Amino acid sequence: MKIDDNINFNAFFYPKTIAMIGATPSPGKWGFIIMMNIIKGGYTGRLFPVNPGYREIFGLPCFPSVNNIEEEVDLAIIAVPAANMIPAIDDCIKKSISSAVVITSGFSETGAEGTMLEKEMVEKASRGGLRIIGPNTMGLFSAQVSLTALMPPVTPLKGKVSMISQSGNVGTQILGWGREMGVGFDKFVSSGNEGDIKCEDYLRYLGSDSQTEVIVLYLESLEEGKTFLDIARDIVKEKPIIVFKGGKTDSGMAAAASHTGAMAGSINIYQSAFRQTGLIEVSSTEEIIDTAGAFLSYPIPMGNRIGILTRGGGWGVITADACEASGLQVPKLPEEVIKKIDEILPQYWSRGNPVDMVAVITSEPYLKCLEILMSCDVIDGIISLGGALGESFGKSISDPNVLSIMGLSQEDVTRFRAELAAESSMINKTTKELMEKYKKPIVNVSIGGGKRTIEEHKFITYPTPERAVRVMKYLVEYGDYLRQRNLYEKRRFR
Amino acid sequence: MKIDDNINFNAFFYPKTIAMIGATPSPGKWGFIIMMNIIKGGYTGRLFPVNPGYREIFGLPCFPSVNNIEEEVDLAIIAVPAANMIPAIDDCIKKSISSAVVITSGFSETGAEGTMLEKEMVEKASRGGLRIIGPNTMGLFSAQVSLTALMPPVTPLKGKVSMISQSGNVGTQILGWGREMGVGFDKFVSSGNEGDIKCEDYLRYLGSDSQTEVIVLYLESLEEGKTFLDIARDIVKEKPIIVFKGGKTDSGMAAAASHTGAMAGSINIYQSAFRQTGLIEVSSTEEIIDTAGAFLSYPIPMGNRIGILTRGGGWGVITADACEASGLQVPKLPEEVIKKIDEILPQYWSRGNPVDMVAVITSEPYLKCLEILMSCDVIDGIISLGGALGESFGKSISDPNVLSIMGLSQEDVTRFRAELAAESSMINKTTKELMEKYKKPIVNVSIGGGKRTIEEHKFITYPTPERAVRVMKYLVEYGDYLRQRNLYEKRRFR
Numbered sequence: 001m002k003i004d005d006n007i008n009f010n011a012f013f014y015p016k017t018i019a020m021i022g023a024t025p026s027p028g029k030w031g032f033i034i035m036m037n038i039i040k041g042g043y044t045g046r047l048f049p050v051n052p053g054y055r056e057i058f059g060l061p062c063f064p065s066v067n068n069i070e071e072e073v074d075l076a077i078i079a080v081p082a083a084n085m086i087p088a089i090d091d092c093i094k095k096s097i098s099s100a101v102v103i104t105s106g107f108s109e110t111g112a113e114g115t116m117l118e119k120e121m122v123e124k125a126s127r128g129g130l131r132i133i134g135p136n137t138m139g140l141f142s143a144q145v146s147l148t149a150l151m152p153p154v155t156p157l158k159g160k161v162s163m164i165s166q167s168g169n170v171g172t173q174i175l176g177w178g179r180e181m182g183v184g185f186d187k188f189v190s191s192g193n194e195g196d197i198k199c200e201d202y203l204r205y206l207g208s209d210s211q212t213e214v215i216v217l218y219l220e221s222l223e224e225g226k227t228f229l230d231i232a233r234d235i236v237k238e239k240p241i242i243v244f245k246g247g248k249t250d251s252g253m254a255a256a257a258s259h260t261g262a263m264a265g266s267i268n269i270y271q272s273a274f275r276q277t278g279l280i281e282v283s284s285t286e287e288i289i290d291t292a293g294a295f296l297s298y299p300i301p302m303g304n305r306i307g308i309l310t311r312g313g314g315w316g317v318i319t320a321d322a323c324e325a326s327g328l329q330v331p332k333l334p335e336e337v338i339k340k341i342d343e344i345l346p347q348y349w350s351r352g353n354p355v356d357m358v359a360v361i362t363s364e365p366y367l368k369c370l371e372i373l374m375s376c377d378v379i380d381g382i383i384s385l386g387g388a389l390g391e392s393f394g395k396s397i398s399d400p401n402v403l404s405i406m407g408l409s410q411e412d413v414t415r416f417r418a419e420l421a422a423e424s425s426m427i428n429k430t431t432k433e434l435m436e437k438y439k440k441p442i443v444n445v446s447i448g449g450g451k452r453t454i455e456e457h458k459f460i461t462y463p464t465p466e467r468a469v470r471v472m473k474y475l476v477e478y479g480d481y482l483r484q485r486n487l488y489e490k491r492r493f494r
Numbered sequence: 495m496k497i498d499d500n501i502n503f504n505a506f507f508y509p510k511t512i513a514m515i516g517a518t519p520s521p522g523k524w525g526f527i528i529m530m531n532i533i534k535g536g537y538t539g540r541l542f543p544v545n546p547g548y549r550e551i552f553g554l555p556c557f558p559s560v561n562n563i564e565e566e567v568d569l570a571i572i573a574v575p576a577a578n579m580i581p582a583i584d585d586c587i588k589k590s591i592s593s594a595v596v597i598t599s600g601f602s603e604t605g606a607e608g609t610m611l612e613k614e615m616v617e618k619a620s621r622g623g624l625r626i627i628g629p630n631t632m633g634l635f636s637a638q639v640s641l642t643a644l645m646p647p648v649t650p651l652k653g654k655v656s657m658i659s660q661s662g663n664v665g666t667q668i669l670g671w672g673r674e675m676g677v678g679f680d681k682f683v684s685s686g687n688e689g690d691i692k693c694e695d696y697l698r699y700l701g702s703d704s705q706t707e708v709i710v711l712y713l714e715s716l717e718e719g720k721t722f723l724d725i726a727r728d729i730v731k732e733k734p735i736i737v738f739k740g741g742k743t744d745s746g747m748a749a750a751a752s753h754t755g756a757m758a759g760s761i762n763i764y765q766s767a768f769r770q771t772g773l774i775e776v777s778s779t780e781e782i783i784d785t786a787g788a789f790l791s792y793p794i795p796m797g798n799r800i801g802i803l804t805r806g807g808g809w810g811v812i813t814a815d816a817c818e819a820s821g822l823q824v825p826k827l828p829e830e831v832i833k834k835i836d837e838i839l840p841q842y843w844s845r846g847n848p849v850d851m852v853a854v855i856t857s858e859p860y861l862k863c864l865e866i867l868m869s870c871d872v873i874d875g876i877i878s879l880g881g882a883l884g885e886s887f888g889k890s891i892s893d894p895n896v897l898s899i900m901g902l903s904q905e906d907v908t909r910f911r912a913e914l915a916a917e918s919s920m921i922n923k924t925t926k927e928l929m930e931k932y933k934k935p936i937v938n939v940s941i942g943g944g945k946r947t948i949e950e951h952k953f954i955t956y957p958t959p960e961r962a963v964r965v966m967k968y969l970v971e972y973g974d975y976l977r978q979r980n981l982y983e984k985r986r987f988r
Contacts, residue, residue, distance in 0.1 A: 110842035167808020173941050220811065246808055251824035251847075252815030255807070258844040284960045285812060313603075313749070314661020314740055317714065318779060321746030330745035348604035350752040353745075447667050466778045 007131050007197060009205045011099035013142040013187055015074035016045045018149075019066045019097070021088050022079035022104075023049030025057050030103055031079040034139060034149055041148030041155060048073070066095045075099050077139070077149050082106035082114070085121055085135075093128030100125070101149060102134035108193050109136050118195045125196065137192030138168025141175065141185060144211065150175075150190075159184015160213035161292045164202045166191055166220045167246065174218070174288055181460060183293040186211040200228050207235035214295045215241045216288055220256045229277050236278040237487050240295045240478055243281050244288050245270055278481035280474045287470055293460035294471035298441035300479040300491065301381040305329045306472060307373040308354035311361065311386035315447065315465055316354030319383055322469040328476065330354070331378045340372045357386065363423055367430050374438040381441040381475070383468050384431075432458045441475055443468045501625050501691060503699045505593035507636040507681055509568035510539045512643075513560045513591070515582050516573035516598075517543030519551050524597055525573040528633060528643055535642030535649060542567070560589045569593050571633070571643050576600035576608070579615055579629075587622030594619070595643060596628035602687050603630050612689045619690065631686030632662025635669065637679060638705065644669075644684075653678015654707040655786045658696045660685055660714045661740065668710070668782055675954060677787040680705040694722045701729035708733060708789045710782055714740045714750045723771050730772040731981050734789045734972055737775050738782050739764055772975040774968045781964055787954035788965035792935035794973040794985065795875040799823045800966060801867040802848035805855065805880035809941065809959055810848030813877055816963040822970065824848070825872045834866045851880065857917055861924050868932040875935040875969070877962050878925075926952045935969055937962045 020038070022031040031051070038047060039058060048071075049057040052064040063069050066076060076092045078085070082104050092100055107118035118135060125132050133140060139150040143158040151168065156175040161183060165171025168190035178185060187209065189202055199222060206212045215235065222228050232241055247256035248267040274281045282291050306328045310316035320330045333341075333353050341355060344365045350356035355369055366386065373379050408416075431442050444461040445468045462468040482488040514532070516525040525545070532541060533552060542565075543551040546558040557563050560570060570586045572579070576598050586594055601612035612629060619626050627634065633644040637652040645662065650669040655677060659665025662684035672679060681703065683696055693716060700706045709729065716722050726735055741750035742761040768775045776785050800822045804810035814824045827835075827847050835849060838859045844850035849863055860880065867876050902910075925936050938955040939962045956962040976982040 106842075114842075165808075167806065167811070169806025170808035170812070218808065220808070246811040246815065248815045249818035251818045252811045254846060255802075255811040255814045255844070255848050255850070258807075258846055258850065284816075285958050286960065308749075312661065312663025313752075314659075314664035314712065314714070317661070317740040317746045317749040318664070320749045321740065321742045322778075324743035324745045348600075348608070350749070352748060352752055354749050356749070356752065464779055466780065 007201055007205075008098040011074045012101070012133065012140065012189075013147075014145055015099075015147070017048065017069075017071055017074050018043070018045060018147075019048045019050050019063075019069060019073045019076045019095075020079070021050040021066065021076055021091075023051050023054075023057050023062065025054065029079075030151060033153070034077065034079060034103065034151060037148045037150050037153060037155075042146040043148070044145045045074075045147075046071070066091050066097065069095070073097050075101065077101045077103065079103040082117060082135075085117070086124065089121055089125050089128070089130065092130050093125070097130060100130055100132050101137060101139060102132050102192070102195075103137060103139060103151065104134075105136040107135045107195065118193060122195045132196040133189060134192035135195055136168075138172055138190035140190065141188040143184070143186045150188075152176075155179070156188065157182065157184035159186065160211070160296055161185050161216055162187040162206045162209065162212040162214075163216040163218070164189055164191055164199055164206070165218040166194075166199065167218055168192070170218045170246070170285070174216070174285070177286075177289045178292070181289050181293055183289050183296065183460065194223070198223055200224055200231055203228065203235070203241075204231050207231060207239070213239055214292050215239060216292050217241065217243045218246065218288075219243055220246045225273070229273055232279055233277050236478075236481070237485070237491065241279045242288060242291050242295070242474075243274055243279050244285060245274075245281060278478070278485070280478060282470075282474065286467070287474075290460075290462065290467050290471050291474050294441075294443065294475055295478075297459035298381075298443060298475060299435055299439045300482065300488070301441055301472075301476055302439075302479065302488075303380040304476045305331045305378055305380045307331075307333075307376065307379040307382045309357070309366075309369055309373060309382060309384045309386065310354050311357045311366075313350075313356050313358075315385050315445075316350070316356050319385065319445075319465040319469065320354055322466050323383070323472075326469055326473045328469065328473060334376065334378060337372060337376050341369055344368050344372075363427055367427065370431070370442065371434055374434050374440055374442070379440070381443065381472060383443050383445065383465065383472060385445045385447060385465060428458065435459075441472070443472050443475075501695055501699075502592040505568045506595070506627065506634065506683075507641075508639055509593075509641070511542065511563075511565055511568050512537070512539060512641075513542045513544050513557075513563060513567045513570045513589075514573070515544040515560065515570055515585075517545050517548075517551050517556065519548065523573075524645060527647070528571065528573060528597065528645060531642045531644050531647060531649075536640040537642070538639045539568075539641075540565070560585050560591065563589070567591050569595065571595045571597065573597040576611060576629075579611070580618065583615055583619050583622070583624065586624050587619070591624060594624055594626050595631060595633060596626050596686070596689075597631060597633060597645065598628075599630040601629045601689065612687060616689045626690040627683060628686035629689055630662075632666055632684040634684065635679060635682040637681070644682075646670075649673070650682065651676065651678035653680065654705070654790055655679050655710055656681040656700045656703065656706040656708075657710040657712070658683055658685055658693055658700070659712040660688075660693065661712055662686070664712050664740070664779070668712070668779070671780075671783045672786070675783050675787055677783050677790065677954065688717070692717055694718055694725055697722065697729070697735075698725045701725060701733070706733065708786050709735045710786050711735065711737045712740065712782075713737055719767070723767055726773055727771050730972075730975070731979070731985065735773045736782060736785050736789070736968075737768055737773050738779060739768075739775060772972070772979070774972060776964075776968065780961070781968075784954075784956065784961050784965050785968050788935075788937065788969055789972075791953035792875075792937060792969060793929055793933045794976065794982070795935055795966075795970055796933075796973065796982075797874040798970045799825045799872055799874045801825075801827075801870065801873040801876045803851070803860075803863055803867060803876060803878045803880065804848050805851045805860075807844075807850050807852075809879050809939075810844070810850050813879065813939075813959040813963065814848055816960050817877070817966075820963055820967045822963065822967060828870065828872060831866060831870050835863055838862050838866075857921055861921065864925070864936065865928055868928050868934055868936070873934070875937065875966060877937050877939065877959065877966060879939040879941060879959060922952065929953075935966070937966050937969075 023035050024031040048069050049062040054062040076097050108115040152172045154176045157179045171190050206215050247253040308319050446461045517529050518525040542563050543556040548556040570591050602609040646666045648670045651673045665684050741747040802813045817824050939959050940955045
């Protein structure tokens with residue numbers, strides 16, 4: 001894939017030096033908050049505050065202009081008012097800066113006058129060799145240099161997902177949810193008004209970026225739909241692209257038009273184009289992180305036949321319902337599989353799929369059932385409810401009331417919790433090994449279990465079976481797409 | 495509503511004395527765990543462990559049989575093995591106990607032999623004047639006497655929701671989710687195999703129970719559908735009934751049959767009967783608590799026309815999409831409303847619905863916009879994203895790194911956080927007052943905001959706009975049903 005050579009993405013995502021134009025020590029201003037977030041994030045390069053009114057900010061020497069900085073400046077982050085933007089751009093050009101993030105709002109999103117100002121700014125910058133993210137952007141994040149140049153006080157977890165967001169509020173919140181679910185990011189950009197660099201440019205870059213394994217898009221509108229789809233089609237051979245589309249209905253499109261100034265196209269056209277191109281279109285904001293985490297965690301299944309393993313009958317019913325409603329099959333188990341499980345579970349077990357472990361709570365039969373299902377020819381993937389049984393019990397038993405009732409010592413509890421943790425860790429390890437051995441996903445649900453991160457457990461775990469079923473559906477859809485294009489074997493065993 | 499006089503529900507939910515038959519000091523056994531949960535829950539009555547093998551358990555005197563207890567016993571909780579059940583039942587009858595919770599499994603859910611045993615047990619009990627919850631139940635909870643006779647280590651929050659669950663695993667987990675979302679319970683019963691007392695009996699009781707404002711059901715199958723609907727029809731005039739149906743698909747029904755032994759009926763018949771009867775059927779487990787919390791928090795709207803107030807454009811787009819996709823309207827605002835908001839927001843605000851506050855982050859304009867929308871004739875309810883803006887900033891600013899970067903003292907931060915908390919509390923108070931004044935719901939979304947409970951804030955707050963839209967839809971549907979039956983005015987202004 002050819003990258004637009006005129007955009008120096010390295011300067012945006014791997015800058016060694018940053019000038020923060022409009023830095024200020026006044027709390028509440030963006031020039032304060034962004035600088036605070038950069039410092040707090042532990043940026044590995046050097047940061048130069050620029051503001052003629054100060055000689056020092058947060059203990060760093062402050063420069064009247066970028067042209068007073070002696071070192072080369074890789075990236076300018078600009079947060080001065082819109083009225084002062086043209087001089088700031090002039091300064092950057094004079095300093096031969098290639099790349100600027102324009103945080104400032106008050107451009108095309110505010111009407112005709114702002115549109116003219118944006119055009120003037122971008123044209124001037126282009127002529128001077130300066131490329132712009134924004135304006136009206138909430139900034140960017142890059143894990144490799146610990147750069148958190150963002151407006152909200154979010155510290156993203158580092159990982160293998162990268163995101164382009166046409167809404168700063170939505171995008172930065174997704175970063176926050178990622179942290180909660182243990183899904184980390186490598187690069188993030190709030191694309192703002194896309195006055196210069198467009199969604200398509202970022203997508204092309206992330207497609208070729210070796211740090212990025214999964215791409216996430218919050219999309220409202222596309223200027224060049226065909227270019228976008230051509231780029232996407234190339235990328236999905238190698239990495240999944242997850243899209244959430246804002247502006248699906250008349251009400252949503254009207255809202256989108258008023259907020260970015262761009263017109264969102266008809267959703268039917270978008271949706272069928274997404275599907276044909278192999279993009280994973282998710283239908284709620286919650287699914288964005290759920291699905292990104294699934295693609296980081298699980299092998300792509302060979303088909304839609306799901307085995308369900310549960311420790312509670314009701315949850316098995318709910319999971320089976322959710323599968324069938326989503327177009328996933330819950331196949332009958334072959335007689336020899338039932339016979340094998342007969343040897344493990346009490347004779348009154350469900351003898352069907354879902355496999356209800358009927359209150360058998362130890363690990364060994366659980367793992368045996370898991371492997372029997374994994375090795376079964378009619379099963380393409382498993383949804384497992386119950387791997388993390390001990391966690392809530394372990395938490396409960398540490399309650400001081402419980403300690404005194406049971407007459408347990410703190411030592412007993414510490415030992416007991418350590419045993420539970422070791423067991424949980426062993427289950428996770430075996431689960432991961434089974435997935436590698438059989439190349440099938442075991443999508444995990446931990447109802448009421450503790451929070452579990454991909455770092456600790458090597459795969460994401462969902463709090464409800466419905467959320468697990470939704471991501472399984474997306475994994476299956478991606479597999480279907482790859483198989484239709486004869487790309488499945490290559491992608492799956494990479 | 496007439497209650498079956500043969501069931502002493504007071505003995506189940508307000509017992510002064512409980513015999514725990516099968517109590518044991520062996521960790522891991524149900525007779526241990528349930529007793530621990532009762533003690534830990536702070537039960538206000540007296541508890542008598544019964545087990546011939548011990549003289550004392552957890553410091554309480556232990557009795558060889560219930561008949562060795564001198565005091566009257568209101569309730570027996572039985573956790574002995576199925577094989578020892580008949581003698582235990584005989585003992586209870588001899589002691590003239592009216593009410594027993596049979597935790598023990600191994601009855602009709604395991605096949606023909608278990609079904610016979612269950613029948614024998616229930617018939618014997620009935621003849622002896624003993625009524626049974628279960629068998630194969632995970633127990634019950636009653637807030638008024640702090641009785642947590644449950645198998646899992648869950649401590650429900652106390653409140654105004656009561657629940658009947660045909661799955662113990664599902665039901666007790668819902669209690670846990672209620673605690674997380676700040677939705678409290680007054681009564682809960684895991685109905686088990688319903689060998690004696692049926693779902694319909696519990697429903698009739700909760701309908702007449704003055705402590706219960708919202709009823710929640712996890713339902714797999716009904717023995718007497720018509721009776722159930724007749725009872726429900728009467729109740730929904732006064733209080734909403736929220737139903738989640740397990741066994742909606744062939745796969746789910748097959749799973750349900752294997753787990754309770756009962757056959758679930760066709761979902762189409764169920765769903766149209768639910769709708770005609772005014773029950774709120776929710777479609778995912780997450781919605782159970784979301785919806786119960788909504789009915790506790792918000793007035794029932796007069797119609798489906800929704801105003802959206804947001805501090806971030808993208809979230810407004812997503813909310814508008816979700817509304818329209820759910821059949822809620824996002825009406826255009828009348829010219830005079832736009833003029834009023836013109837006086838409050840910067841001139842480039844969205845000038846439409848959603849009302850995008852375009853980065854105005856202070857409370858006063860937010861509350862003014864809220865009241866303008868509330869007083870607007872074309873708006874029946876509001877979804878508000880942004881009431882809790884300061885919370886995550888307040889959390890962030892307490893980060894030790896931030897303190898040192900900003901040169902803030904711990905005192906400064908404490909004062910700042912107190913100011914944010916006071917502002918947040920003022921916003922919540924005003925929100926509540928506006929709902930009372932205009933009798934319209936303001937369903938709150940706090941994206942990334944802190945956890946907020948109904949106790950503290952007097953209303954529930956959702957983490958995503960999609961979840962807020964779903965509950966708004968259910969509020970509207972309940973209002974529609976009440977209006978069709980000419981019950982709306984009465985219910986709404988009670």
